Amino acid sequence: MIIIKDLQKKQGRYFQLSIEHLQINQGESFGLLGNNGAGKTTLFRLILDLIESNSGTISIQGKPVHTTEDWKFITGSFLDESFLIDYLSALEYFEMLGKLKGVSKEKLLELIETYRSFLGDDMFVKGKFIRDLSKGNKSKVGIFSAIIGTPKLIILDEPFANLDPSSQIKLKEILKKKQREEGTTLLISSHDLKHMSEVSSRIVILHNGEIVKDENTNENTLKELETYFAKFVD
Amino acid sequence: MFEALILQFSFPAMMKMFLTLSWKNFWRSVSLGKNLLVNLMKGFMFVYLSFVFIFFGFFIVKLISGTNPDSNVLEILNQYLFYYFLVDLLVRVLFVATPKLDLPVFLCLPIPRRKLVKYYLFRSVFNLNNLAPVLFLVPFCLSFLIEEKGWTYSLVWSFTIILLSFSFHFLALFLNKFQLKKPILGMLLIGGLGLFVWLDFSNGLFFASRFGIAFDKFTSTGIGLIIGVIMLFFTIQGSFRFLIKNSYLDKGLSSEKRKIQFPEFSFLGRFGSLGQMIKLDLNLIFRNSRPRSTLIFGVLLIPFFFYNFLNQGSFWSEGFGLIFMSVFLLGVFQLNYNQYLFSWDSSYFDFILSGSFKTSDYLMSKYVVTVFFTSIAFLFMAPFCFFYPQFLQYFIMGYLLNIGVIAYIYLFIMTYNRKRIDLAKGALFNYEGSGYIQYLLAVPVLGLPFLIYAPFYFLGKEQAGVYTLMAFGIAGLILHKPIFKILLKQFKNQKYKMAAGFRKK
Secondary structure, three states: OEEEEEEEEEEOOEEEEEEEEEEEOOOOEEEEEOOOOOOHHHHHHHHOOOOOOOEEEEEEOOEEOOOOOHHHHOEEEEOOHHHOOOOOEHHHHHHHHHHHOOOOHHHHHHHHHHOHHHHOOHHHOOOOEHHHOOHHHHHHHHHHHHHOOOOOEEEEEOOOOOOOHHHHHHHHHHHHHHHHHHOOEEEEEOOOHHHHHHHOOEEEEEEOOEEEEEEEOOOOHHHHHHHHHHOOOO | OHHHHOOOOOOHHHHHHHHHHHHHHHHOOOOHHHHHHHHHHHHHHHHHHHHHHHHHHHHHHHHHHHHOOOOOHHHHHHHHHHHHHHHHHHHHHHHOOOOOOOHHHHHOOOOOHHHHHHHHHHHHOOOHHHHHHHHHHHHHHHHHHHHHHOHHHHHHHHHHHHHHHHHHHHHHHHHHOOHHHHHHHHHHHHHHHHHHHHHHHHOOOOHHHHHHHHHHHHHHHOHHHHHHHHHHHHHHHHHHHHHHHOOOOOOOOOOOOOOOOOOOOHHHHHHHHHHHHHHHHHHHHHHOHHHHHHHHHHHHHHHHHHHHHHOOOOHHHOHHHHHHHHHHHHOHHHHHHHHHOOHHHHHHHHHHHHOOOOHHHHHHHHHHHHHHHHHHHHHHHOOHHHHOHHHHHHHHHHHHHHHHHHHHHHHHHHHHOOOOOOOOOOOOOOOOOOOHHHHHHHHHHHHHHHHHHHHHHHOOOHHHHHHHHHHHHHHHHHOHHHHHHHHHHHHHHHHHHHHHHHHOO
16 A cells, blocks of 8 residues: 655754655554654654655655655544634535545434534534644544545544543544544554554654664553563653 | 723733733734835835824924914914824824724623723824824924923824824724725715815815814913813723723624525526626625725726826827826726736635636636726726727737737646635735736736837837737637647646635635
8 A cells, every 4th residue: 555665854064854665555543653753643644745765765656656646535643633624514524524535414414413423513613614623633633524525535633632532432442443444554652652553553663763663553552561661661 | 990091910921811812813923024025115105104203293384484484383282283183083084994803703701891892992002103202292392392382282282192192092993893895984984074174165164263262271370181081081981991891702703694686697508508697706706895895996097097198299199108008997807806817716716626627617707807897997998989980909919918818828837826715704904815927017017018118119110119009919719729738837836725725824
């Protein structure tokens, strides 16, 4: 699905990110971990062609993201609030994305109903624009917008942050179901080790812009992760 | 209650902290270069205006006695004080920016709210508007008034003016909080001022001369000073209390919240992703205060230009003036709105780059919206040609040139724009998103038509010049596809730099 080769991103003289080779397969649930400044968001931004790499290539389904636009139509993403058009209402934003992704209004409303317990009612209050919503609800709008149109690849940067506990649980279920039933490739970053070990089938840890760990998850993953991150405490 | 009057701080350290923060804010700002230039200009204006006030302080007596040799200078000056105070209030309300203090950041720190507000009031005192009366009064008293009326009168007279002027300052701070209603407030004040002048001169109500006589009496009896002190006390109290009350996040500090219904443009939904992008642009214009007012200002300019158009024999009704006018009138939308093209989308630019639509559709939508508004301008102008058919060809030329040449210039040059715009802020004196690009744009946008037209004009073949300009517009429309290829390439080359600039708040 995604192949990264000899990727380097520098800021000044320092490496923000340096990945020699990384392959993410179709249907994989890929969890990205790392302390602040490790390069998680940088990697996501590079995959989405939002920033330019110094060298190397990233391709989605064999086509480099830098030179083609095909990937845009199979990818749903939400990194931060700069993905939200805040002078639209949540419903208008969803409708717009639906139209862009070729989802009919009926289908969209159906989809909203399916996810209603996750989305809640507050964002659908008439006359309320996205800019009037709470942080949690803004995140929900962003996450849902990435799901619209059954994309083959979903990229979410710290989706669990700002969500209330119930919504976090619901989001985990949603993501697992997406992967299991639709074969969606998931790229998720988070600081919550428990959520990540539950949702991901494979976990990669970045440290100072480099991959230091790349493993499939099993019943011991959470413990291993805790041990790994505990070593930075002192 | 008395506390508010004492604008001194028991913690000089706090003052120092705030000043250091402002200092750092200035030097570390993303738009440092622009700030430096703007501040240099401001500094220059400050020095210049200071000299003007001092000059008037010394020479106003000569100026007045020069025009009215037999009159009493002080009497006339007292009359004009009436208008001075009115204009002073107007200027303060409309133009004086209150000092910036990011209250939300400090609200949760261990600084008493009252102290924050006091600091805010204290800082606000330091501006030219407050210094101006002093700059004028000192030389005026020294060179004229003390000799004429003695020390006591001069001091009382000066301090009354200063006290009143300062109370206007605090009153304006209070009124300043109605930011959103500022244009209405301004219009009311200007209207009021106009009404006063009209009543004064045409209806013989003599406000000014009555005020002048009263002011003289107040000064000689010392009542003026008492009124000044009382007014200052109450305006400080008022603004202090008002600011305390409004220093909560859900009050004066919160951003504008709207619960108004806006047009939906749902019909555009039928036209695929291009339709969606156009719909988004229209929503952007109608739902956000800055682009909306930018457009309204543009439209308000039209009558002014029309007036000049009809003024036969003026510069604007022939030759270069007429060319400029036609290009400008038809391009009002572009000149106002497109000068911030792409910046309007800066708060969600990452979505624009990675959303499920082609970049070419995005660029195309910008072009279509421009054509749409230019066409509306043309339709508005067209009826005008029934009465003045000689202008029709100029309008057609302006229309073709705007959609066939200038629109492309904007789409190309604006890819060098890296300035973020916060949509929720108002347009009045808001220069966010402006940079050298906006000034540079004038060169090709207004210069190009002149350059094409000039040889024909100087050869006396003006008509041929107009046709040539039209031809350029038509050529641009015919070559739409290859031109768009270049624009798309340019956009793709610049998009990372644009996105990086737009992310900086």
